[in-house]
Amino acid sequence: MLALFTMVFSCSSAPPPEGLEQGMVSRELSTPRKLLPWVALADGRVLAAGGHDGSRTLSSSEVYEPETGEWYAMGAMRTARRNHAAVRLADGRVLVAGGTFSASFGALASAEVFDPGTGRWTAVRDMSEARNEPAAVLLPDGRVLVAGGFDVDRHPVRSAELFDPATGEWTRTGAPVSARAGAQTGVVLGNGQVLFVSGLQAELYEPASGQWTKAGPVGGAAGTHRSGHTVTVLPDGRVLVVGGTTSRAAATAELFDPRRGEWKLAAPPAMPREAHGALVTPEGRVLVVGGFHVMSGSLASVESYDPVSDTWSVEPSLWEARRGAGLVPLEDGAVLVVGGSNDLEGTLATSERYDPGVCTPLTCEATCGAVPDGCGGTLECGPCTAMPACAAEGCGVFDEEDLAFTRR
Numbered sequence: 001m002l003a004l005f006t007m008v009f010s011c012s013s014a015p016p017p018e019g020l021e022q023g024m025v026s027r028e029l030s031t032p033r034k035l036l037p038w039v040a041l042a043d044g045r046v047l048a049a050g051g052h053d054g055s056r057t058l059s060s061s062e063v064y065e066p067e068t069g070e071w072y073a074m075g076a077m078r079t080a081r082r083n084h085a086a087v088r089l090a091d092g093r094v095l096v097a098g099g100t101f102s103a104s105f106g107a108l109a110s111a112e113v114f115d116p117g118t119g120r121w122t123a124v125r126d127m128s129e130a131r132n133e134p135a136a137v138l139l140p141d142g143r144v145l146v147a148g149g150f151d152v153d154r155h156p157v158r159s160a161e162l163f164d165p166a167t168g169e170w171t172r173t174g175a176p177v178s179a180r181a182g183a184q185t186g187v188v189l190g191n192g193q194v195l196f197v198s199g200l201q202a203e204l205y206e207p208a209s210g211q212w213t214k215a216g217p218v219g220g221a222a223g224t225h226r227s228g229h230t231v232t233v234l235p236d237g238r239v240l241v242v243g244g245t246t247s248r249a250a251a252t253a254e255l256f257d258p259r260r261g262e263w264k265l266a267a268p269p270a271m272p273r274e275a276h277g278a279l280v281t282p283e284g285r286v287l288v289v290g291g292f293h294v295m296s297g298s299l300a301s302v303e304s305y306d307p308v309s310d311t312w313s314v315e316p317s318l319w320e321a322r323r324g325a326g327l328v329p330l331e332d333g334a335v336l337v338v339g340g341s342n343d344l345e346g347t348l349a350t351s352e353r354y355d356p357g358v359c360t361p362l363t364c365e366a367t368c369g370a371v372p373d374g375c376g377g378t379l380e381c382g383p384c385t386a387m388p389a390c391a392a393e394g395c396g397v398f399d400e401e402d403l404a405f406t407r408r
Contacts, residue, residue: 030062032347033339037086038326039094041116046328052082054347057101066330074119079110085136087144089165098131106152107132124168128161135186137194139207148180156181173210176203189258190237197231216263228274234307235284245274267310271301277327281356292323298342
């Protein structure tokens with residue numbers, strides 16, 4: 001499977017301070033971001049709202065425009081937050097709920113809605129309970145289910161509630177069988193039920209009745225306790241759970257069949273990982289990107305899973321190792337990998353673009369010597385007489401002979 005990762009923004013400078021005015025444009029994220037959900041908007045753009053820049057919790061938001069490769073500053077959220085949930089509503093707006101402001105603050109009950117047309121945020125009613133790291137999904141009827149999370153004392157929450165976009169109101173629904181926390185662990189199945197996976201237990205939520213039932217221990221014989229894992233719905237309706245950790249990253253994957261209500265082990269990935277990203281490509285494979293392993297640190301490795309053959313393939317690596325990065329499908333079939341953090345650079349403002357099935361050779365611009373062309377070959381880029389550089393004026397090549405800086 002041919003594929004290519006390309007850096008969307010390859011040179012960086014110090015990020016601007018929080019509070020950029022709406023409409024400002026940047027070739028990178030306006031500030032490094034981690035600990036946030038990334039949302040694909042209905043018009044093909046990508047929303048980044050809140051998160052953490054390595055030293056503070058953020059209220060700012062910005063939108064990525066794939067056609068220009070630029071980030072545009074939007075209005076700030078009313079509340080700075082990280083570890084929150086975000087869901088695109090049926091009308092194209094985005095609901096953000098919960099999270100936390102700081103480790104000492106505990107959890108937030110507040111919620112707000114982003115309007116892509118105006119770039120502004122509007123507060124809605126608070127949830128009935130404060131929730132840090134809740135799971136949230138859009139139900140087929142247009143309501144949003146928010147479940148679990150940690151409360152203000154860092155205890156897992158055993159409750160769930162529903163947001164109605166038509167009224168802006170929250171209502172209680174049935175309580176899960178077990179208290180649980182961990183964002184992005186809920187998915188909507190083909191039959192309309194919602195599967196939540198974390199810890200050793202999985203549960204099914206039935207929207208019609210508001211009731212929860214056990215979906216069996218995750219992995220059955222494997223019995224793998226998971227957090228920091230990914231949960232992905234396959235084209236055939238089954239669900240793939242990959243990685244995660246208790247004390248260290250797991251090198252296992254498991255499949256849930258909703259028709260049979262059964263779990264089974266899938267072929268194991270090559271690399272144990274947690275805090276990674278996963279999504280289904282247009283070809284029906286599951287792309288698993290980056291993450292963290294206690295022995296290796298942040299990971300740049302990428303694998304893809306073929307659900308038909310139950311096999312894994314190694315894909316081209318990221319340019320930068322990332323854990324907790326955003327992984328967002330774009331309308332042209334490419335994937336945007338953005339933000340997160342690694343062990344060398346801390347929190348990241350850079351982005352990368354993954355093009356499955358496409359290989360575009362790199363050029364010799366701003367480099368020298370023999371370099372990989374990105375497609376399995378080598379480019380001879382000549383003697384190293386010029387030094388790639390970044391300066392306040394932009395990115396280019398600094399030539400020691402004429403001391404000229406050339407933009408690119």
